[in-house]
Amino acid sequence: MILRGAGRRYGLRGPWVLRGLDLELPARTLVRIEGANGAGKSTLLRLLAGIDAPTEGSVTGRPRTAYVPERFPPALPFTAAGYLVHMGRVHGLPADEAAARAQEWLTRFGAAEHARTPLAELSKGTSQKVAVAQALLAEPDLLVLDEAWTGLDTAARDELDLAVAERVADGATVVFVDHDPRRLAGAAGVSHRLAGRTLHTAVTPAADHGPRVRIEATGPPSAALPPVLPGAPTVERDTANPAAAVRLTTTAAHSDALLGALLTARPPWHITGLSQLPGDDVVPLPAPGAGPAAAAAPAGDTAPRQARRSGPPLRATAALTRYRIALLGRSQRWLAPLLLYVAVLGVGIRAGQPLLDSLGYAAATVLPLSAWLVRLCVTQEPPAARNVAACAVGPARAHCASLLAGLGCALALGCAGTGIVLLISEPISTDRTVAVPLLPAALAGLLVAVCCALTGAAVGALCARPVLHRHGWSLAATLLGALLVLVTDGSPAKAAVTGLVSGSLTGAVRIPFLPLAVAVVVAVAVAALTSRLAALRG
């Protein structure tokens, strides 16, 4: 992945937080980003994770990415395992594999007993374990960790160190920020310091030419090497003789740190030999499954995964849409729009009323319902959880999934409303002189409801983030917008509803092909516009 001249500022005239960044992130590399508070580290990580777009410059070649935010919100209405399965599916895993990996990572972080605990009831540290697990279960090619160790207990911190080493040994790039300078000290292949809005490279990759040092060490019987070894050394061991010394080779620059890590390991390793190799003896970086983590981990843990998936975009978007619908369902925020919809239908529709009149009325109520549900789906997720999802599928697709979730719920309710109207209304004209054909009326009623749902979805999308950020304004604009669109000439919803209601006077059924086509075009255009904005503004 490459950043060229990348810059980022918040708002059109905000001060530049980052400017003129050139950065290459090679595979199989651990990258540390350092900097003072407010230097722009989290901003840079969000650019790398693809959650925010650079205001200027370019980011190219982003691989499959997962992200652990600085602060993970527990306010999601799922159990730990339930949330992880949803995220696994968003990352393209089948449900059973997502469930297996969720369990595996919760177990590794010592949180298996909390698998069925609601996120809202988890302690801060356990919540952070879930945040880390959602990123690791995806086995991403780029792992972005924003102070991911914060709040973890010692065992979980060591486990995360090990997981990071495994990802790097598996060929991935891991970029991390941590205020503890001892975090993965010496293990980072490259270290960058953010200061004065730009990056300063502090350490060059360990694979550079230069003098090499070979360390021979023996450990207690069956002891594993420390999970993270400074300098990413190559590890050679005699598998036929486990008691024989392990040979570790790294650059001279990292040899002191490596010696220190071995001597201070628990239990400590005994150094039996030390030799310097010629500078041109370039030691290759460890192959997947043969690096320090592989040497330290049990054999079964190091086998390359069979099912590594990038997940086709459509499947990921569908999984994210399902997650957003589940989120809406469990949050109970659907209750207010549903009650209003039912109340308005209950007030306006009676058994035995002329069918087309009632169908028009029922379809019209779908418009504000759809606008409200779409707005809810776009705004319901806490920002950190939204960023995690946006990293997995891209912010534009993540936004589309919200729109689809809201529209899907509105369509389902609209169809149910239309069905009830069909069951209780009389298929007759308003003056009760002409019979109305049932099937064409049902088709027309359904299509008008779809037309209203699409128009409402467009209103909802235009009245929420990323177009309108302020909650108060957004709610008022949604209600006003829905009302205006219902009464304004030229609106596809008004044309469709009017066609149905005026047809009721003569008993003629008009199928609203043109309004429906216009509504589809408007909804797609608004979805494309707001998704593009979501990608630009985050």
Ligand SMILES: Nc1ncnc2c1ncn2[C@@H]1O[C@H](COP(=O)(O)OP(=O)(O)OP(=O)(O)O)[C@@H](O)[C@H]1O
């Ligand atoms: N959403 C936002 N809107 C406006 N300004 C922002 C936003 N996010 C960050 N900033 C500003 O960007 C600058 C860099 O913030 P950032 O969070 O990237 O720093 P950081 O290096 O991660 O800080 P810390 O070490 O405290 O976490 C700060 O001045 C901050 O106020």
